[in-house]
Amino acid sequence: MLEDTADSRDYRVRLFYKTKPDVPKAAILDKMQKRAEGFAPRDGKRDSNRLDFRHPKHVANIGGKSVGATWSIREEEIEYPGDLTPFLPALEQSWLWDDAEGAVGDCEHQLVVVDQTASNMRPIERLQMMQFLVASIIEAVPCDAIYWEATEQFLEPKNFLDCLEGVAAKPWKAPGAFNVRVSRVIGYGERRDDDSRDMIVDSLGLGVLGWPDFQCHFRGLDWREIQQIVYEKALEVFEHGPKLQDGQAFPGINATQVWKCRFEEAILGPPRKVIDIDPGIPYCAGLRYAITAGVYVK
Incomplete structure (x- = not known):
């Protein structure tokens, strides 16, 4: 942790x-x-x-x-x-x-x-x-x-x-214990086209208690499915404590997908450490997409 x-x-x-x-x-x-x-x-x-x-x-x-x-x-x-x-x-x-x-x-x-x-x-x-x-x-x-x-x-x-x-x-x-937020990201720098429309799903409520929250920055996936995944991962932490390690992988939405985790600073406030879920190409977004795919994002 x-x-x-x-x-x-x-x-x-x-x-x-x-x-x-x-x-x-x-x-x-x-x-x-x-x-x-x-x-x-x-x-x-x-x-x-x-x-x-x-x-x-x-x-x-x-x-x-x-x-x-x-x-x-x-x-x-x-x-x-x-x-x-x-x-x-x-x-x-x-x-x-x-x-x-x-x-x-x-x-x-x-x-x-x-x-x-x-x-x-x-x-x-x-x-x-x-x-x-x-x-x-x-x-x-x-x-x-x-x-x-x-x-x-x-x-x-x-x-x-x-x-x-x-x-x-x-x-x-109980209501209020934690929340799973859904946010849309529109554009990077001067880009404002449809290709720059990404989404971020993150949990809130674990970080303030001393545990890492979760986030996933993605495109081209159903946000409801990502919200459910983040919800389940947060629930696992409350029930069993933090188990995921930096670099660890788990199945994505279907069995053919392998999604990796890594520790990062949260993209959205409040400032806190999170376990970032990387859905891989072509679904990863933001700076991670730029590094992985060789695309420059301003």
């Missing part, structure tokens, strides 16, 4: 509200106790305005110092209520909520849920603790939309809660 600075990023989820929420700290703590016994306020007070939390289980010794993961809830206003422009990329990739635009556009307030100094946690536990806290918050003070910023997608709150209850043993199957 590659060393990756992406796993040091904070894990962030935003809860959107039409009206300003009154955050019930004590109620959130009560609900968290049922999900993660020991979860407690950092200031030791159930009724204070300080919304910072800790858990005694998630403490590590780093450089001779005891460093524990912390979780916080911050109240913020949405900068431009009703303006969906900043959220259009996420709305386009929100496969689980087709009509999210209406709810998101009506919201003016948000609670930002974030973990800090949590990169030493086991990935699954880190994901699950965030899921637990988000669920506890929206049970205590229901929101109108969830923006799972770590995976850049919007979720319908009721669907999130309903699904979370059914995947307790496999938190990666």
Whole structure:
């Protein structure tokens, strides 16, 4: 597995509200106790305005110092209520909520849920603790939309809660755990013809937990089939840990295809290490196509 600075990023989820929420700290703590016994306020007070939390289980010794993961809830206003422009990329990739635009556009307030100094946690536990806290918050003070910023997608709150209850043993199957994005690339440099129209399918959600995400830059293939392959590869990592190695190959869409993997920097943000899936000629695209086929791409 590659060393990756992406796993040091904070894990962030935003809860959107039409009206300003009154955050019930004590109620959130009560609900968290049922999900993660020991979860407690950092200031030791159930009724204070300080919304910072800790858990005694998630403490590590780093450089001779005891460093524990912390979780916080911050109240913020949405900068431009009703303006969906900043959220259009996420709305386009929100496969689980087709009509999210209406709810998101009506919201003016948000609670930002974030973990800090949590990169030493086991990935699954880190994901699950965030899921637990988000669920506890929206049970205590229901929101109108969830923006799972770590995976850049919007979720319908009721669907999130309903699904979370059914995947307790496999938190990666809950909505928001990871996303598989589909993007079209139009042109390189001065090229804008049909031959320069490629696509990128990539996963988002493993990198922030310390694992490599996946990407495939291709042309001439059905993006739905590539999306399914990337989805299955990401699912394998959650269930069994990273297994693919640099240079390793696996069967493509059909048994006659051999697709190779290699570690690369992600083409699309956020910056992170990925396992790049090379579908080979004539399907590979971008700089890889230029090198493999001897074609100069500006």
